Amino acid sequence: MVINTKEFTERELDRIIEMAWEDRTPFEAIVFQFGLPEKEVIKLMRNNLKESSFKRWRKRVNSGVSLKHLKKRNKDINRFKCSRQKAISGNRISKR
Secondary structure (H helix, E strand, O other): OOHHHHOOOOHHHHHHHHHHHOOOOOHHHHHHHHHHHHHHHHHHHHHOHHHHHHHHHHHHHHHOOOOHHHHOOOOOOOOOOOOOOHHHHHHOOOOO
C-alpha cells in the first residue's frame, strides 16, 4: 500500500507528525485515523523532518520509552486516546 503524502492536507500532515511524535499514540491509531501504515509513517517522517530529528525520533520509537507498538503497551489500555480527549472518528480531526 503506497500512499502519496500529497493526498493529505497540511493540517492532516501536521497531525500525523504530531501523533508519530507522541510516545503513547500507537501506530495503529494512525492507521485507524488516516489509513497510513507504519512503513508509510516512517517515510513521511523521513521526508518531513530534518535528518537529525528523524534519527532522534527513530531511536526513541525503538527504545523502551516509547509505546508506539501495541506489543509494548499494558494490555489493560484498550483505547487510542486519553479518556478526557475529544473524540476522534474516522479521518476527522477534533477541533482545537
